[in-house]
Amino acid sequence: QVQVVESGGGLVQSGGSLRLSCTASGGIFMIHSMGWYRQAPGKERDLVATIDGIGWTKYADDVKGRFTLSRDFDNMTMYLQMNSLKPEDTAVYFCNLNPPDSRYWGHGTQVTVSS
DSSP: OOOEEEEOOEEEETTOOEEEEEEEGGGGGGGSOEEEEEEOTTSOEEEEEEEOTTOOEEEOTTTTTTEEEEEETTTTEEEEEEOSOOGGGOEEEEEEESSOOGGGOOOOEEEEEEO
16 A cells, blocks of 8 residues: 655745655655645645656646745655745645545645744
8 A cells, every 4th residue: 555645844934945745655656747735724625736757847826936846766755845935825735646546645744834
């Protein structure tokens, strides 16, 4: 069974930065299109950024220019570098395939941005 682990979240002031990490046992994520998602309190889970099999990335309009998704094949890890964070970025962040597979939702990592 694949286990997905997200990490790197925390409490940061507005304008600050965080780098999230995502690993999955077996490394299956690394050969598929993948994505970062987030869910704010009382809201649905939204797609934040994606990377396809050849490394092309796409971003939601509200994070474009501030977030950068990358993959490290040596460490079998996907990252989300988040800069210029805003209070509205506060959410639990998840990684999964793109489109997501319900079997691979992890616990996520909490990001809280204070104003």
